[in-house]
Amino acid sequence: MTELLTLDDAAAEAVTLTSELIQIDTTNTGDPDTVVGERVAAEYVARKLTEAGYEISYIESGAVDRHNVITRLSGADPSRPALLVHGHLDVVPADPTEWSLHPFSGAIRDGYVWGRGAVDMKDMLGMMLALARYYKLNGIVPPRDVIFAFVADEEAGGSYGAQWLVDHHPELFEGATEAIGEVGGFSVTFGDNVRAYLIETAEKGIRWMKLRVRGTAGHGSMVHHDNAVTKLADAVARLGNHRFPLVLTDSVREFLGGVSELTGWEFPEDDLDGAVAKLGTISRMIGATLRDTANPTMLEAGYKANVIPSVAEASVDCRILPGRMAAFNAELDEILGPDVEREWMELPPVETTFDGALVDAMTAAVLAEDPEAHTLPYMLSGGTDAKAFAKLGIRSFGFSPLRLPPDLDFSALFHGVDERVPVEAIHFGTRVLDRFLRSC
Structure with a gap:
């Protein structure tokens, strides 16, 4: 069994786990006849957790090979509500003929981990799994219970994943009131090196x-x-x-106001589409939240x-x-x-406010690793498993932290060709998540 004696060891293992998870094809076409299923990946996660000493729930959710893995790490104060950390095992299809490297190679090349799921979201799975193992192997106790959930079928709405688990096994998430998941905590560089980390507080x-x-x-x-x-x-x-x-929601107004404060840019409502275009590559995602x-x-x-x-x-x-x-x-x-x-x-859409102790802990964890950083709330144009967990009254945020190169078109990598994630971004994210989980 791999020894994880230091946080650097855990960060290095997060890269390895991300690569190995990418190599497991978990393609979700949405068609039961062509879905590969998450079983092999779930077995991999289950094995890594059990060898570190966890007791797990390993659940096939209503169809063959649609598997989920959930475990709980006890915290120092059992009277406090639990935190849910969730990620999905499935990925969207990829055509190898369109890629520079095979989409299920998990190749580590030119400072990146390549393959389908690199950012959506096997990088987060790798960080989750590495930290869960690091804590258990070294007897590290977080301030409150942390539930780690590795689920199926997010890419087709969660009918065999989070939605199914919430409907059939809500006891697995007992006591959880807050959650973090995908598509948030990544950095965007505005103008002259103004670096903001976008934390998802809402989704369409x-x-x-x-x-x-x-x-x-x-x-x-x-x-x-x-x-x-x-x-x-x-x-x-x-x-x-x-x-x-055009409809400006509270979440979008807060995001645009935050960018204005950081950059001096204006976002007049009579030319909002044009003004949003100055945000660069992230404008595609932000522009889709205007209507x-x-x-x-x-x-x-x-x-x-x-x-x-x-x-x-x-x-x-x-x-x-x-x-x-x-x-x-x-x-x-x-x-x-x-x-x-x-x-x-x-x-349904979900939306929460950008305030409270959990938001403070996220911001503090980012700033500790990147003192020049700023954090901003934003609305995701897509959807995540937060929609399922909202049925249990769980307040969710997108927080899968990555410090990204300013010229990387991150939003284009989701469901795109040549999906990849920087190795250093995984190291950074592992350190940020460690600080966050130990302080929240």
Whole structure:
């Protein structure tokens, strides 16, 4: 068994664990027939935890090979509420022909760990697992109980992961009132070396929607005025080209105000899209939190070139701001009309405030490792397992700390080609998380 005598040892192991977890293919297509499953990765995590002395809960969540691992490290004060630290084992698909290095190589090259999941989110899993082992092996006791959860199926909404666990095994999270997870705590450099670490306090709601249009089947050589494909194409074009109204939520206002204080930049509401563009590569993520979005992603119709099908379908990825659900539905009714059928899977937005002892502990941990840093709250344009844990009343933050090179287009790496994470960023994140977990 690996000895973890110092925090530097744990940081080095976090890099190794990240690489080895990437090498385990946990592709989640969302289709039960093509999902690889998380079992092998869960077994790997379970083995690493048990050899360090943990008792674990190893749970198959409603389908074959959809496994989760949860363990609890007792804290010094059992009367205090527990902290949940969670991460997902699954990753989105990757086409090896598009990558510089194989997406499941886990290669460590040019100062980076490469592969699918490097930032989403096997780097955080590596840090979580390394610190959990470091604490247990060295008898380190945090101030309160820490629950480490390694879960399945986040990339398809958590039906076989966090959502399933919350619905069927809420006792695993007993006493937890706060949580940290993915897509937060990473650094962004504004202007002349103003470095801010963005901590996620809110995220948009998810609606994965299926549109369906019916028409009259027939021969492709004849004149048809009731063509399902044509009607669907018109509806998809209307929706895809629609621009939802600008809405400034409290979380976005606080973020933009914080950037203004740090940089002097202004964000006038009459040209907010243009002003946000000056944020650089992070502007894609921030810009998507200014309004609802509905992006068509898949089309399906027909089975032969000379046959007009009776049904045509489209998939649309909708992301909805807090408080906007009723208005969003009204706009959909107007855009799509009564002839387009809709069905969907939906997860609500979540939002909390950027205050309290936990936020103070996150900020202090970052500043201890980067004295020139600033921390800012922000809204994530996507979604995480925080949506599931919110059903238990758990207040969640995105805090997976990484100090990143100023020129790295971090947001493009999520679900992108050549996903990778700097080795030094994992070292930094391990040290920050250690400070945080020992002080929160």
